[in-house]
Every structure is written in structure tokens, then in C-alpha cells.
Amino acid sequence: MATAFFGLPAFDAAEKDEWNSSKLPKKHKTAQLFDMEEPWELTPWIDKSIAQLDAADVKSDKVRIVKLLDWMQPKTREVFHKLEEVTTATNFDNFDKKLKEIFPESVTDKLGSKAGLLRVIRKYKPIRIGERERLHLYNIQFKVEAAKLQTDPVILSNIEVVTMYLLALDPDLVTQVKLRLMMMVQTDPNR
Numbered sequence: 001m002a003t004a005f006f007g008l009p010a011f012d013a014a015e016k017d018e019w020n021s022s023k024l025p026k027k028h029k030t031a032q033l034f035d036m037e038e039p040w041e042l043t044p045w046i047d048k049s050i051a052q053l054d055a056a057d058v059k060s061d062k063v064r065i066v067k068l069l070d071w072m073q074p075k076t077r078e079v080f081h082k083l084e085e086v087t088t089a090t091n092f093d094n095f096d097k098k099l100k101e102i103f104p105e106s107v108t109d110k111l112g113s114k115a116g117l118l119r120v121i122r123k124y125k126p127i128r129i130g131e132r133e134r135l136h137l138y139n140i141q142f143k144v145e146a147a148k149l150q151t152d153p154v155i156l157s158n159i160e161v162v163t164m165y166l167l168a169l170d171p172d173l174v175t176q177v178k179l180r181l182m183m184m185v186q187t188d189p190n191r
Contacts, residue, residue, distance in 0.1 A: 006069065006081040008062060018063045023056035034068075036076040039103040040119065045071075046096060061092040068095070114155070117145045117164060126170040138168055 011019055025031040031052075034045040049071055053064050065086055069077050080086065085095040124138040142165055149155040156164070166174060 006066070006086060008066070008087070011060075011063065015060045015063050018056070018058045018060055019066070021056040021058065024058070024067070025052055031071045033071055033073050034076060035073040036079060036103075040116065042099065042103050046099065050096075061090060061095075064092040065095045114149070117142070117149065117156075120145050121164065121168045125168040127168050127173060128170045129173050129176055142168075 032045055032048055034041060046068075049068055053067060058064055058067065069081055069086065072080065080099070083095070083098055085091070085098045120138070120141045123141075124134060127135050127138055146156065146161045146165075150158075150161065169177075
């Protein structure tokens with residue numbers, strides 16, 4: 001019997017049609033590839049991948065599993081293709097569940113974490129003078145993560161949030177902001 005991907009039995013005719021569907025994104029063109037070194041991307045990646053598979057009317061569990069493996073970075077695929085949920089390829093939901101079990105913190109990140117906030121800081125650091133768009137994106141992502149940590153149970157105080165916020169800013173930018181604030185206070189003490 002011929003084998004297809006990862007030692008699984010070859011696709012039947014219907015599975016081949018699903019695999020080759022023109023409605024699916026091509027691996028290196030429009031498909032988003034998952035990298036296990038960025039586990040916080042797991043949930044959005046799975047959601048987007050499932051939406052693409054559904055839009056292309058891919059029903060076969062085997063094809064769905066192999067497509068998700070195909071849409072992983074090579075080193076990530078190498079790790080995950082050995083999972084029992086892949087070698088049996090009988091239930092996509094079990095495969096989806098297994099991926100989420102491997103990265104539980106990334107999936108249950110509704111409460112947030114300091115690590116998540118630090119990832120945002122590292123992603124944008126250093127933000128220099130004149131990088132308004134970058135600063136705007138940082139503000140949005142930082143606020144989302146910080147808000148998670150400031151709802152019950154509160155993990156960070158306001159002073160800790162401000163201190164962490166400044167970590168991504170270049171020292172020259174921080175100095176510039178402080179100077180402007182001092183000038184505003186001197187010209188209008190009611191501010």
C-alpha cells in the first residue's frame with residue numbers, strides 16, 4: 001500500500017481532491033505558518049486554519065490534520081508529526097485538542113501574564129523618536145495585555161504597569177516626553 005504524508009495511508013480520490021483544492025491557501029504564499037517558538041500564535045493560527053479548511057469544504061479528518069502539519073514551520077512539523085493523534089489521523093478534534101494541551105498557557109491566556117506583557121515589550125523595543133506608527137501599535141497591544149493583568153485578580157499595580165510600559169521606549173524618547181510634560185506644566189500649572 002502506498003503511503004502519503006508522515007507514514008499515513010495514501011489519500012483516496014476524495015481526499016486528494018480536498019488536499020488539492022484551489023480554495024486553500026498555498027503553503028508559501030498565503031498560508032500562515034505556525035512556529036512552536038511562538039506558542040502565543042497557536043490559537044489565532046488554529047482558528048484561521050480551520051476557517052480556511054471550512055471555506056474550502058475540507059471534511060476529511062486526515063486531510064485536515066495533514067494540512068495543519070503542512071502549515072507549520074519545518075522544525076515544528078518534525079515534532080508534531082509523531083503525535084499519536086497524527087499517526088492514527090482519525091479525529092481532527094483530538095489533534096486540535098492535543099495541540100492546545102501542549103501549550104496550555106497560550107490557549108488560556110484570558111487572564112494574561114507578565115510573560116505575555118514582556119513579549120509585547122520585547123517585540124517593539126526599542127521605540128525611537130519619530131516611530132509613531134510603531135508606538136501606536138505598541139500602545140494598542142500593551143493596553144490589551146496590561147488590562148488583563150489589572151482586572152480581578154489584579155496582578156500589576158498602576159506604577160508597575162507604567163514602569164513596564166517605559167521599558168520599550170528608547171531613553172531619548174523618554175527624555176523628550178519628560179521635557180514636554182515639564183514644559184506643559186510650566187505653561188499651564190492646572191494640567
